[in-house]
Amino acid sequence: MLGTALLRTVGPPIECIAATRLDADLASAPQVDSLLSRHRPRCVIHTAAYADVDGCTRDPERAMRDNALASAVLAAACAARGARLVMVSTDYVFSGEKTVPYGVDDPPDPVNVYGESKARAEAELARAASDYLILRTQWLYGPGGRSFVAAILKRAAEGSPLRVVDDEFGSPTCTDDLARALWQAAVSAETGVMHVTNSGVCSRLELARAALECAGMDGVAIDPIHSSEWPSATRRPLRAILDTRRWSETGHEPLAHWRDALAACVPALCKELTIN
Numbered sequence: 709m710l711g712t713a714l715l716r717t718v719g720p721p722i723e724c725i726a727a728t729r730l731d732a733d734l735a736s737a738p739q740v741d742s743l744l745s746r747h748r749p750r751c752v753i754h755t756a757a758y759a760d761v762d763g764c765t766r767d768p769e770r771a772m773r774d775n776a777l778a779s780a781v782l783a784a785a786c787a788a789r790g791a792r793l794v795m796v797s798t799d800y801v802f803s804g805e806k807t808v809p810y811g812v813d814d815p816p817d818p819v820n821v822y823g824e825s826k827a828r829a830e831a832e833l834a835r836a837a838s839d840y841l842i843l844r845t846q847w848l849y850g851p852g853g854r855s856f857v858a859a860i861l862k863r864a865a866e867g868s869p870l871r872v873v874d875d876e877f878g879s880p881t882c883t884d885d886l887a888r889a890l891w892q893a894a895v896s897a898e899t900g901v902m903h904v905t906n907s908g909v910c911s912r913l914e915l916a917r918a919a920l921e922c923a924g925m926d927g928v929a930i931d932p933i934h935s936s937e938w939p940s941a942t943r944r945p946l947r948a949i950l951d952t953r954r955w956s957e958t959g960h961e962p963l964a965h966w967r968d969a970l971a972a973c974v975p976a977l978c979k980e981l982t983i984n
């Protein structure tokens with residue numbers, strides 16, 4: 709999903725080569741070496757992950773392989789070639805129990821396998837990479853992938869009942885906005901950890917209602933539920949809000965408010981989902 713946004717937003721003077729699992733399994737050092745030798749990138753933007761949170765709970769081995777091991781292999785290969793590495797990470801490295809937003813220096817304290825595997829990926833970069841930036845983000849949605857926003861629009865269009873949690877909070881982030889930030893990060897000299905999300909905070913329920921409104925389906929009813937009523941074997945952080953100050957303090961424009969970003973993106977999502 710985020711990879712397709714990078715391709716939609718790239719432009720001169722940056723030249724980009726996109727790679728998928730068909731080009732290299734990132735957990736295989738020989739395949740990664742061969743890919744990087746072929747293209748000799750100055751910077752690698754690492755968006756690959758096993759990002760299915762419940763899937764990670766069911767298959768922790770795959771989570772550790774595709775998230776932690778793959779990042780370690782890529783970090784070593786980039787360091788060996790002097791390539792900059794920009795990796796996308798997640799609010800799920802935090803428990804969400806803190807009452808104020810998480811800063812870039814807060815230690816990870818994940819509460820599920822996905823979060824743990826991404827926290828390990830971050831630690832691998834800190835250990836093995838030389839020039840690296842970890843960019844944590846939250847609640848992504850956009851064309852070309854699976855997301856909460858797309859799922860809500862699809863269910864509403866099908867006339868399926870909607871139950872949405874009202875006690876989970878975050879900053880919904882549009883993949884095109886994040887992709888533009890990633891291109892800036894790729895050519896910057898910043899290292900370490902940054903938090904980048906669209907501005908503002910809302911609950912899942914508010915996000916679902918806003919998405920339906922943008923799609924002209926505001927008459928669709930939603931049954932608000934407590935997170936404990938949602939059937940899932942995975943514990944999720946309920947309030948892992950990311951403090952994005954380092955992004956703006958280093959001269960970058962803050963990303964648009966989540967409501968404006970959502971309004972700009974929903975028409976493309978509706979088109980993709982063939983919702984009129």
Ligand SMILES: NC(=O)c1ccc[n+]([C@@H]2O[C@H](COP(=O)([O-])OP(=O)(O)OC[C@H]3O[C@@H](n4cnc5c(N)ncnc54)[C@H](OP(=O)(O)O)[C@@H]3O)[C@@H](O)[C@H]2O)c1
Nearest residue numbers: 709710729733734735755756757774798845846847848853
């Ligand atoms: N989605 C969110 O809400 C969210 C929120 C915060 C952060 N993030 C992070 O943002 C990034 C992008 O997420 P996304 O939603 O765009 O994910 P996505 O749509 O699931 O795309 C991830 C891609 O990574 C590929 N991949 C996984 N393991 C690989 C490996 N070993 N070798 C090569 N390719 C591999 C997957 O290929 P296969 O399909 O073949 O496995 C898939 O194409 C991830 O790092 C994720 O952790 C996502």
